[in-house]
């Protein structure tokens with residue numbers, strides 16, 4: 001219906017003014033009770049009025065909303081404005097290194113270090129012995145070397161940056177030989193062929209998807225070859241009729257032709273997680289012992305630390321990379337460095353690493369412990385939820401996530417929530433809307449809360465979150 005411009009103007013004139021809304025008794029009461037700041041209420045009133053104005057201009061609203069409804073909306077909007085965008089969530093998905101949920105949770109020790117270093121000043125690039133300028137990398141280099149047997153180490157913003165930087169420095173304008181079975185894509189649009197192109201190296205694909213032989217690499221070597229690259233396939237595996245060339249073989253070939261060998265390990269395991277039945281991820285120290293000139297991996301995958309890219313290898317190689325201007329662009333920040341150093345310190349004693357680093361600890365929780373925890377929480381949920389809900393235990397399979405150990409379905413225990421009144425999808429949405437949000441998943445039409453990834457004290461948060469169902 002075409003609205004009359006005069007009519008529209010007269011509706012618009014009946015909209016209340018911001019100060020009128022703010023003077024409403026409901027607003028005043030809530031302002032005092034919830035300590036809502038004035039700026040938030042004023043901004044909220046403007047936003048709500050803007051929406052009504054647009055609706056009137058579209059012809060969707062023929063009268064301004066009644067004042068009590070406007071007040072309620074302003075309060076809801078003001079509370080929303082006060083929420084931070086990046087917030088903690090409860091991870092009930094059972095995926096330990098969930099990339100969308102921030103990958104590895106940090107050890108308490110790492111969080112303390114991060115906090116101490118960030119509230120004041122630090123010796124980030126200051127040598128306390130000489131009083132002269134120091135290098136930020138020195139805070140972790142020796143530690144990384146002693147944990148892995150590497151000659152030298154460098155850390156950057158993330159592993160994608162580490163791979164890009166290494167390729168750019170070592171292989172710009174040259175050919176990089178990679179097996180077709182290793183031309184992978186990790187989530188978040190990290191693809192080996194794209195990263196090679198961006199670093200100005202030429203991709204030389206060899207072998208086939210499932211089988212690549214040493215002679216394939218050798219036949220591809222030419223005068224423009226600069227690097228032999230091996231990539232850990234991370235998030236997938238080729239099963240069956242499969243052949244890949246080992247790091248040792250590739251290193252031997254590289255030596256014969258005077259070519260460096262780089263291996264992108266992705267996850268980068270510093271020690272055996274010590275869990276029976278898990279498919280073994282290559283250990284960083286093994287790859288270095290095989291003679292690779294350069295190894296790269298993430299700080300926040302199986303290592304269980306902050307987002308970082310770690311480069312280990314030969315001294316000369318790493319010195320060249322460290323001095324390159326691109327390293328300055330991709331440099332690691334002090335908060336990350338503080339958390340990384342402390343996470344690495346925990347690895348000096350494997351038992352400490354297994355218990356103090358959350359990702360490691362979550363991987364190794366025995367099924368019996370998970371079952372006990374699930375039973376306890378399920379009991380409390382039954383008491384908190386209305387009769388229309390059924391709470392039961394399910395055997396589930398968890399995942400390491402983050403492209404680590406893709407073949408390992410880790411047996412775990414989940415709590416299933418079903419309701420005769422609320423659809424599974426709706427339960428999921430409402431749990432996400434809780435504060436803090438609870439992230440669960442649906443399996444066979446049941447909402448599953450996987451207890452493996454719940455941290456201490458989060459049972460209480462889940463019980464709080466399900467209060468929204470008390471009227472269902």
Ligand SMILES: *Cc1c(COP(=O)(O)O)cnc(C)c1O
Pocket residue numbers: 158159160161163186190231232233234235264265266267297298299308309402403
């Ligand atoms: C995860 C991964 C990357 C990217 O690492 P980020 O730390 O996410 O930047 C690169 N290569 C491989 C093989 C990976 O698994």
